[in-house]
Amino acid sequence: MTPLAAFRTYRTPILFSVMACMLMGVGLLQSWGVALTILNMCLISAIMALGVNMQWGYAGLFNVGIMGFAALGGLAGVLVSMPPVSDAWQAGGLGIGLGLLITFATVMLCLWLWPQINAWRSRYWIICAVILTGYWLLRVWFDPGVDAIESINPSVTGYLGGLGLPIVLSWPVGGLFAAGVAFVIGKIALGLRSDYLAIATLGISEIIIFFIKNEEWLTRGVKNVNGLPRPVPFEVDLQQAIWFQDLATRVGLDLNDASSIFVKLCYAGLFLLVLAILLWFSETALKSPWGRMMRAIRDNEVAAAAMGKDVTWQHLRIFVLGSAVIGMAGAMLTTLDGQFTPVSYQPLRFTFLIWVMVILGGSGNNWGAVLGGFFIWFFWIQAEPIGLWFIDTLTAGMDPNSAIKAHLLEGAAHMRLMTVGLILLIALRYAPEGLIPERKRL
Amino acid sequence: MSFLIGQQMTGGYGAADILHDCTIGVDKGEIAVIVGPNGAGKSTAMKAVFGMLPLRHGQVLFDGEDVTLLKPEERVLKGMGFVPQTHNVFISLSVEENLEMGAFIRQDDIRDSIAQVYDLFPILKEKRKQPAGQLSGGQRQQVAVGRALMTHPKVLMLDEPTAGVSPIVMDELFDRILEIARLDVAILMVEQNAKQALEIADKGYVLVQGRNRFTDSGEALLANSEVRRAFLGG
Amino acid sequence: MIDVINAAALLGNFLVIPGLTYGSQLALGALGVTLVYSVLRFSNFAHGETMAFGAMLTILVTWGLQALGVSIQPLxxxxxxxxxxxxxxxAFTLLIDRSVYAYHRQRKASPVVFLIVSIGVMFVMGGLIRFIIGPNDQIFFDGARFIISARDFKRMTGLEEGLAIRMTQAVTILTAIVIVILLFWFLNHTRTGKSMRAYSDNENLALLSGINPQRVVMITWILVATLATIAGTLYGLDKSFKPFVYMQLLLPIFASAIVGGVGNPLGAIAGGYVIAFSELILTFAYKKVIQYLTPDGIEIESLMQILGTDYKIAVSFIILVIVLVVRPTGLFQGKTL
Known part of the structure; x- marks a missing residue:
């Protein structure tokens, strides 16, 4: 067997080994703490990429709102795990509750009314009037509630808090949130021209992010929610535990380092478990008759529709499913961060990163998506030092105080986004199948 | 040797050939009609002559020149005009703009040619400012033929020009086609309405499964009892 | 009676003139998106960055001219x-087309692939812009600030409310009108323009007619780059130049194009104004207007605002969704380029 053919056959294990070596390299050269931090983010990225791969790789649906769905997951993290603020509930809970009730009633009224008056000429005006009335009522009850909540100890709470449940529960809940929104978006945009979905998801993710930035009663907005409960022990507690002190001395590590590595390993274990389950699930689904049908629809929608497949309905299902996975990953991300910072969700930037992961890794191949998640996140983190080093070397001969050098060094940070853009363009042109191409099945 | 001739054409879109050793030709001032049952490869034969189908064997000669390897748009420059069966007008452009686009490759004054088309199809003059998409089926076909005439082609190829129009409009269109042939244009067309088409044809080709079955003058084919029985419904 | 005029002046100052200005900017942007869509057949996510790129180049040249002491006061x-x-x-757009899009066009890639490619282009351009001019606010406006300032207006009319017209607003609206007229003249009355419309309408027939697709694509990019630079510069003059903002303009621009009916230039213009005015009408605080229109002595507590100003961006999305639900083909369906 020639080396190239061998590489083709054992592509997946070889590439994953390369990735492992790269992480090891960081561990040996920089530190194991850094390597594990990267690993944890790689795992989350891989899960998001898996979700996107379901939508794009299985079904050819282009979702530009990944960060919005991830932010919903993050919101779930807050709502599930933070302790409830009872003062806030007493002060404004009624207003908020009534507000939500009114919103629900308005939507239901519209949905019920629409078929009845569909033939009327003034149907749009009637619906408009219903919505405006509902909105006015909402504001009457909602606004005072919001003000009351936000005025309660604004520097610490000023919001409703959550349910005080274990944060791991927020992972499925985040998936549910994302699925709910995805359902609505899919209902509207699927079945129309293919790029409407892209534009609609871009819009919804912008709005979700604006919403969580501005609705302080729910999310504390730009004030962030800090100190989310953790599913793993705190470093301080570990350092005081006798068994851990023993373990640290036996391994021969400094107690501080040991505790932080241990915590990161715990996270890694949890994430790996989720990734494994999802990967198993995705692979099984892909091989099932259902997966075969999805690919048939992707490759020829017209033919599949002619064979009696409800293309829009199947698209909706997979879109909701993929978004749920993204939402789950979003909740995991917030769990790992230990805080919820609405401003950090940049609608397009990270969405784009996930996209590059899927396309570079190999659209349609779950292992490819996972690998792409690892590679790109690794690159994203390591590109900054590399870029700085590069510019530094390039400008080594220059006067250290020159404006050009300063400008170049400052600009180096932006080169990273550009490089990822270039990777995408190059991958699409020269390796459109990705690092691990989709397996051709007959 | 005919003015335009596709000789022994063999080819298809994929692995399987649709045409087998098929020969189609037409002379100046003549009308040649390709007829045959559904799926006989009538349109395919015409597309092969126009360069829209890769040939494995055979060649296309135009005015004595081998054009087998030319792309369709290059054949337009040589003097071949083609009217596709569907999507054959720019629906959002006005009738007059359609004609102008037909003459896109010409750099000279095109007003005379437009006037000529209007003489041939007076209704188009009335509707010249209207978008072609708003016209009736028959009028659209007139625009499509007019567009192809704008380059003063030596050969005009029509793919089922009467598909989907009423019998009265069909007769009218055939009259116009005869008129065009009188201008010393060679006309090659594919027709579903075999009987009416053969009546105006100088030459007829009956294709079956991508092969020449009968080739004769239109009159003779109409008289041929076998052709009548098998392809013209008695 | 004077109160009614005051209220009208107030609305004119804070709604009508800003709406026309912003609407013109959106319309120019949406025209670019529409042109790409109807000729190249994809939704160009890089359009916002193209606007930013054009504005950036203009700013750099402006600085150069300012340094040389060149000026066309009061403009x-x-x-x-x-x-x-x-x-x-x-030049840059054509380079991108040649090096990136041309390959996928040749392979007849699907619109979604083009869309992804355009997102890649968007990030490359965005990185380049931030590398060259930085991510911060840049001010490059000079010349007279106002054509009529609020104070002059009050003095002239004796009204309580001023109706100011800023120089940038007038320049924006006038430029937009001129550009739109030129564009329509080009599309409807020149051979090249007609061939673009023909190509957008029916690609195969255009090929049969001898229309050169490469030329049509090139002309399209030239028009798109021109429109984008003008729109980007006008927006930068009127508000300020900040690369990030142009990325956020993408949604309202797409919304404008879709609301009007993608592929239809008239629709794109109408869509631009619909979106601009909806944003302003829904987020405007009507408190003062209502005070003028109601008898004295009535105290109004709230700002009388339908939506918080923070949700400006949501407005274009809500309208987009409504159009997608009610009438996916847009307001001016049917007609293309």
Missing amino acids: PTALLALPFGIIGTI
Whole structure:
């Protein structure tokens, strides 16, 4: 067997080994703490990429709102795990509750009314009037509630808090949130021209992010929610535990380092478990008759529709499913961060990163998506030092105080986004199948 | 040797050939009609002559020149005009703009040619400012033929020009086609309405499964009892 | 009676003139998106960055001109720099087309692939812009600030409310009108323009008619780069130049194009104004207007605002969704380029 053919056959294990070596390299050269931090983010990225791969790789649906769905997951993290603020509930809970009730009633009224008056000429005006009335009522009850909540100890709470449940529960809940929104978006945009979905998801993710930035009663907005409960022990507690002190001395590590590595390993274990389950699930689904049908629809929608497949309905299902996975990953991300910072969700930037992961890794191949998640996140983190080093070397001969050098060094940070853009363009042109191409099945 | 001739054409879109050793030709001032049952490869034969189908064997000669390897748009420059069966007008452009686009490759004054088309199809003059998409089926076909005439082609190829129009409009269109042939244009067309088409044809080709079955003058084919029985419904 | 005029002046100052200005900017942007859509057949996510790129080039030239002491008072110097910005952007856009899009066009890639490619282009351009000019606010406006300031207006009319017209607003609206007229003249009355429309309408038939697709694509990019540079510069003059903001303009621009009916230039213009005015009408605080229109002595507590100003961006999305639900083909369906 020639080396190239061998590489083709054992592509997946070889590439994953390369990735492992790269992480090891960081561990040996920089530190194991850094390597594990990267690993944890790689795992989350891989899960998001898996979700996107379901939508794009299985079904050819282009979702530009990944960060919005991830932010919903993050919101779930807050709502599930933070302790409830009872003062806030007493002060404004009624207003908020009534507000939500009114919103629900308005939507239901519209949905019920629409078929009845569909033939009327003034149907749009009637619906408009219903919505405006509902909105006015909402504001009457909602606004005072919001003000009351936000005025309660604004520097610490000023919001409703959550349910005080274990944060791991927020992972499925985040998936549910994302699925709910995805359902609505899919209902509207699927079945129309293919790029409407892209534009609609871009819009919804912008709005979700604006919403969580501005609705302080729910999310504390730009004030962030800090100190989310953790599913793993705190470093301080570990350092005081006798068994851990023993373990640290036996391994021969400094107690501080040991505790932080241990915590990161715990996270890694949890994430790996989720990734494994999802990967198993995705692979099984892909091989099932259902997966075969999805690919048939992707490759020829017209033919599949002619064979009696409800293309829009199947698209909706997979879109909701993929978004749920993204939402789950979003909740995991917030769990790992230990805080919820609405401003950090940049609608397009990270969405784009996930996209590059899927396309570079190999659209349609779950292992490819996972690998792409690892590679790109690794690159994203390591590109900054590399870029700085590069510019530094390039400008080594220059006067250290020159404006050009300063400008170049400052600009180096932006080169990273550009490089990822270039990777995408190059991958699409020269390796459109990705690092691990989709397996051709007959 | 005919003015335009596709000789022994063999080819298809994929692995399987649709045409087998098929020969189609037409002379100046003549009308040649390709007829045959559904799926006989009538349109395919015409597309092969126009360069829209890769040939494995055979060649296309135009005015004595081998054009087998030319792309369709290059054949337009040589003097071949083609009217596709569907999507054959720019629906959002006005009738007059359609004609102008037909003459896109010409750099000279095109007003005379437009006037000529209007003489041939007076209704188009009335509707010249209207978008072609708003016209009736028959009028659209007139625009499509007019567009192809704008380059003063030596050969005009029509793919089922009467598909989907009423019998009265069909007769009218055939009259116009005869008129065009009188201008010393060679006309090659594919027709579903075999009987009416053969009546105006100088030459007829009956294709079956991508092969020449009968080739004769239109009159003779109409008289041929076998052709009548098998392809013209008695 | 005077109260009614005061209220009208107030609305004119804070709704009508800003709406026309913003609407013109959106319309110019949406026209670019529409042109790409109808000729190249994809939704160009890089359009916002193209606007930013054009504006950036114009700013750099403006600075150069300002340093040389060139000025066309009372008009902003940027107008003089605009042609240079346009030429540079055209060159860059054509380069991108040649090196990136041409390959996928040749392979007849699906619109979604083009869309992804355009997102890649968007990030490359965005990185380049931030690398060259930085991510921060840049001010490049000079010349007279106002044509009529609020104070002058009050003095002239004796009203309580002022109706100010800023120089940038007038320049924006006038430029937009001129550009739109030129564009429509080009599309409807020149051979090249007609061939573009023909190509957009029916690609195969255009090929049969001898229309050169490469030329049509090139002309399209030239028009798109011109429109984008003008829109980007006008927006930068009127508000300020900040790369990030142009990325956020993408949604309202897409919304404008879709609301009007994608592929239809008239629709794109109408869509631009619909979106702009909806944003302003829904987020405007009507408190003062209502105070003028109601008898004295009635105290109004709230700002009388339908939506918080923070949700401006949501408005374009809500309208987009409504259009997608009610009438996916847009307001001006049927007609293309």
